[in-house]
Amino acid sequence: MAAASPASGTYTPLLTVADSSLFTAFFYLPLNARRLGAAASLASYTVSFLNAGSTVGRLAAGLGDRVGRFNLSVAAQYTGSILLLAMWIPLNNVAALVAFAVLYGFAVGIIVALVPACISQISEPHEIGARVGLNYAGVGLFMLAGPPINGVILDKYPGALGFRYCGLFSGLSCLVGATCVLVSRLSISRKLWAAV
16 A cells, blocks of 8 residues: 655644643543552552553554554544543543553554654645644644643542543543544545555
8 A cells, every 4th residue: 555645735733632632641640540549659650651651652653654644643543532531531440540541651652653744744845844833833732721621620520520521521622633633634535445
């Protein structure tokens, strides 16, 4: 399967909506672990578990050269959304939280590693720097908003309910972002099995 050629003029910011909640777990994993009864030392390591998964995910992003960068990014975006909705919301023990941290970190690692590659794939060489910068400028604004929104949710709904609502907000936000990436991918090629 040949990779799709650059399509100048076909540009959609890849992560802006998703990033409003993509990194929520990085901020609130230790707090959720403490709520579930984890010792303080284990709770502080939950972000390390997430980062370990992310490291493996960033390495696995190299598969994008074979299966298509956009294809892999779409799969990782939907996987992260599903993990937030199906795992984070019903979390009720520390073991499940650690498993979530590793799996979610893996998905996020792929997403983060593929953003510049996807932008480069759809840009002319002289446009790459401006487009990557524009994408991350938008991402930065949304990233500044997401964790505080989840903090307000946790403040208003203390305990398990607040964490469930955080998972719902984050999962749905990431689902919207994943759909935006899917639309970008389909605008390049409507062939489902093409390596885009």
